[in-house]
Amino acid sequence: MRKIRIGIVGYGNLGRGVEAAISQNPDMELVGVFTRREPSSIHIHTEGVTVFHVNEAVNFKGEIDVMILCGGSATDLPEQVPYFAQWFHTIDSFDTHAKIPEFFDVVDQAAQENGRVSIISVGWDPGLFSLNRLLGESVLPAGSTYTFWGDGLSQGHSDAVRRINGVKHAVQYTLPVKEAVERVRNGENPELSTREKHARECWVVLEDGADQTAIETEIKEMPNYFAEYDTTVHFISEEELKQQHAGMPHGGFVIRSGESGDGDKQILEFSLKLESNPMFTSSVLVAYARAAYKLAGMGVKGAKTVFDIPFGLLSPKSPAELRKELL
Amino acid sequence: MRKIRIGIVGYGNLGRGVEAAISQNPDMELVGVFTRREPSSIHIHTEGVTVFHVNEAVNFKGEIDVMILCGGSATDLPEQVPYFAQWFHTIDSFDTHAKIPEFFDVVDQAAQENGRVSIISVGWDPGLFSLNRLLGESVLPAGSTYTFWGDGLSQGHSDAVRRINGVKHAVQYTLPVKEAVERVRNGENPELSTREKHARECWVVLEDGADQTAIETEIKEMPNYFAEYDTTVHFISEEELKQQHAGMPHGGFVIRSGESGDGDKQILEFSLKLESNPMFTSSVLVAYARAAYKLAGMGVKGAKTVFDIPFGLLSPKSPAELRKELL
Numbered sequence: 001m002r003k004i005r006i007g008i009v010g011y012g013n014l015g016r017g018v019e020a021a022i023s024q025n026p027d028m029e030l031v032g033v034f035t036r037r038e039p040s041s042i043h044i045h046t047e048g049v050t051v052f053h054v055n056e057a058v059n060f061k062g063e064i065d066v067m068i069l070c071g072g073s074a075t076d077l078p079e080q081v082p083y084f085a086q087w088f089h090t091i092d093s094f095d096t097h098a099k100i101p102e103f104f105d106v107v108d109q110a111a112q113e114n115g116r117v118s119i120i121s122v123g124w125d126p127g128l129f130s131l132n133r134l135l136g137e138s139v140l141p142a143g144s145t146y147t148f149w150g151d152g153l154s155q156g157h158s159d160a161v162r163r164i165n166g167v168k169h170a171v172q173y174t175l176p177v178k179e180a181v182e183r184v185r186n187g188e189n190p191e192l193s194t195r196e197k198h199a200r201e202c203w204v205v206l207e208d209g210a211d212q213t214a215i216e217t218e219i220k221e222m223p224n225y226f227a228e229y230d231t232t233v234h235f236i237s238e239e240e241l242k243q244q245h246a247g248m249p250h251g252g253f254v255i256r257s258g259e260s261g262d263g264d265k266q267i268l269e270f271s272l273k274l275e276s277n278p279m280f281t282s283s284v285l286v287a288y289a290r291a292a293y294k295l296a297g298m299g300v301k302g303a304k305t306v307f308d309i310p311f312g313l314l315s316p317k318s319p320a321e322l323r324k325e326l327l
Numbered sequence: 328m329r330k331i332r333i334g335i336v337g338y339g340n341l342g343r344g345v346e347a348a349i350s351q352n353p354d355m356e357l358v359g360v361f362t363r364r365e366p367s368s369i370h371i372h373t374e375g376v377t378v379f380h381v382n383e384a385v386n387f388k389g390e391i392d393v394m395i396l397c398g399g400s401a402t403d404l405p406e407q408v409p410y411f412a413q414w415f416h417t418i419d420s421f422d423t424h425a426k427i428p429e430f431f432d433v434v435d436q437a438a439q440e441n442g443r444v445s446i447i448s449v450g451w452d453p454g455l456f457s458l459n460r461l462l463g464e465s466v467l468p469a470g471s472t473y474t475f476w477g478d479g480l481s482q483g484h485s486d487a488v489r490r491i492n493g494v495k496h497a498v499q500y501t502l503p504v505k506e507a508v509e510r511v512r513n514g515e516n517p518e519l520s521t522r523e524k525h526a527r528e529c530w531v532v533l534e535d536g537a538d539q540t541a542i543e544t545e546i547k548e549m550p551n552y553f554a555e556y557d558t559t560v561h562f563i564s565e566e567e568l569k570q571q572h573a574g575m576p577h578g579g580f581v582i583r584s585g586e587s588g589d590g591d592k593q594i595l596e597f598s599l600k601l602e603s604n605p606m607f608t609s610s611v612l613v614a615y616a617r618a619a620y621k622l623a624g625m626g627v628k629g630a631k632t633v634f635d636i637p638f639g640l641l642s643p644k645s646p647a648e649l650r651k652e653l654l
Contacts, residue, residue, distance in 0.1 A: 017589070019588070020588025020589045022588075023588055024468045024587075024588050025468055100650055100654050101647065101650055104650055121654055126654045128462070128595075130653055130654045131638050132597075133653045134641070134642060134649060135638055137653075138614045138617075138638070139455075139610050139611050141351045141352055142351055185600070187600075260344065260348065260606035260609070261344065261346070261349075261350055261351050261610070262344070262347045264601075264603035264607075265602045266600075266601050266602060266603070266606070266610070267599065267600040268598075269596075269598045269599075269600075270459075270596070270598075271595075271596045271597075271598075272593070272595055273512070273514075273593075273594040274593050274594075276587060276589065276591035279587035279588065279589055279591050279593070280587055280593045283467060283588070284466050287465045305650055305654055306654075307638055307639035307650070307653075308637045308646065309637055310637050311458050311462055311633075312461070312632075312635055314461070314462065315461060315464070319632075319634065319635065320428065322634050323427055323428055323431055323632055323634070326457055326460045326461050326464075327424070327427050327448055327632055
């Protein structure tokens with residue numbers, strides 16, 4: 001059987017992760033990496049694969065099955081997904097929750113018109129966490145769903161700290177509050193405020209001569225980012241930051257705590273503990289690329305989400321093998 | 328929109344659970360309960376619903392959409408599922424893992440010939456646990472999958488203890504070994520023997536004059552059931568057993584511990600903590616009944632497993648609502 005031919009658009013953390021994930025899946029091959037930067041400035045790992053300018057992608061119609069779009073949700077994906085859906089099945093990790101319905105409609109139109117399958121908002125949240133929220137409320141209609149994130153590096157919050165005058169470098173971790181998680185796991189179904197669910201921890205490298213006390217106060221009082229949370233600020237050396245905070249760990253829990261029809265307490269929990277957030281997200285994108293390819297082979301077209309994809313399509317194994325080995 | 332019309336075949340723990348679960352799902356209604364026993368001997372909870380002999384089910388063709396089969400896997404389901412698939416979509420919880428492929432083929436033929444949808448082997452294992460084994464290996468092809476069961480009451484092992492001469496009553500709990508679970512959660516990917524994964528705990532009420540020491544030895548040395556495990560035996564009074572061991576709790580964990588393409592450790596875990604095993608299984612059956620009904624509405628027919636069902640079909644909500652609220 002011929003391999004599923006994959007293209008990557010955008011070669012940041014996510015694009016590199018997709019490249020690495022393809023190498024773990026023998027039924028797939030990487031055909032090309034596409035970038036808006038100068039292609040010769042980009043060095044990829046896969047031997048024999050070329051980096052092209054993004055404008056050349058159209059020439060790969062019929063040579064790439066699924067294009068995995070690794071750009072950002074703010075401006076890249078809303079433009080790129082409908083564009084690439086003209087010629088390829090697509091996978092993206094669009095994660096602006098509020099704009100998903102609108103994004104879906106635009107992508108659906110492009111994919112329908114061109115007979116492509118586009119699976120949008122793939123990853124772990126949105127993605128695997130969304131699936132577990134849906135499963136929980138479908139199986140236990142009477143109950144509460146809780147999502148906790150962390151321990152994990154938050155890019156947006158790290159950036160917010162870095163923008164403060166006098167901060168040379170910083171990382172921010174989101175931490176689920178252990179007591180809250182335990183109460184939920186015990187089936188107490190608590191009502192939890194923002195502060196009760198998550199805490200924030202910052203590791204900050206100061207510029208020479210910066211006012212440590214003033215910066216700590218500025219972080220802790222920053223509205224929307226930190227003021228609503230219990231925030232701890234640690235000041236460290238640049239060297240320490242590089243050594244101990246270079247990774248991009250993340251994870252979290254989705255917990256459905258409900259009662260079955262007779263009043264018995266029943267608790268479902270899905271959790272992730274990730275050493276690398278982008279590498280894991282990429283692994284999910286690649287599994288869903290296989291599903292897009294298989295769906296297209298069944299004559300399906302249009303935009304889809306993880307809610308529309310049977311898990312069987314994520315696997316290289318046949319339905320009969322799956323029933324025998326995994327059911 | 329008219330409700331999904333459900334029938335129940337078999338009114339044991341599972342059948343009662345299905346009845347209770349239907350009452351939590353306003354888009355469904357229970358049309359009838361079917362039994363091999365004398366119908367008048369069975370008292371159900373739902374007002375206005377009648378108990379019929381199982382031979383009368385054929386008369387409900389066109390009046391029941393989905394028949395949920397609540398019999399046992401040893402002899403009931405292999406006979407009943409292909410029979411009922413002549414007239415109704417069906418859901419069952421067939422759980423003899425080794426015979427699933429054969430069962431699937433027989434049911435598929437009946438369902439295909441009669442234009443029905445039959446989702447087989449639904450529940451939590453096989454079922455939700457199977458889904459997470461599949462998800463784990465699809466997203467992280469390099470890694471190991473572990474399934475732990477418990478703390479939970481095992482019907483088969485309880486029965487084995489009860490068959491011993493001198494035992495008046497007994498319950499047996501399967502317990503995951505905490506150290507093993509922790510090692511797996513820490514990403515150690517250990518190789519674990521049967522004894523290292525699970526322990527067994529028995530609570531036994533003796534007949535008057537029974538030999539306690541001999542019975543304890545007989546339990547602990549019973550091949551296949553207890554000899555391969557660390558087994559603890561407690562002797563208690565009948566009253567104590569009734570008060571403290573009347574429930575049917577269960578649960579467990581599916582853990583996928585793998586590495587993404589660059590070598591980062593990534594861990595997925597799905598866990599259940601159930602106060603009532605049959606009540607939860609019933610809740611899962613009912614959610615999949617909805618999926619069978621929706622699939623049939625799309626013109627699908629034949630046997631299916633949980634691997635073939637997109638989670639979106641489990642919910643009463645529309646795809647657009649799901650994208651907006653849960654993605």
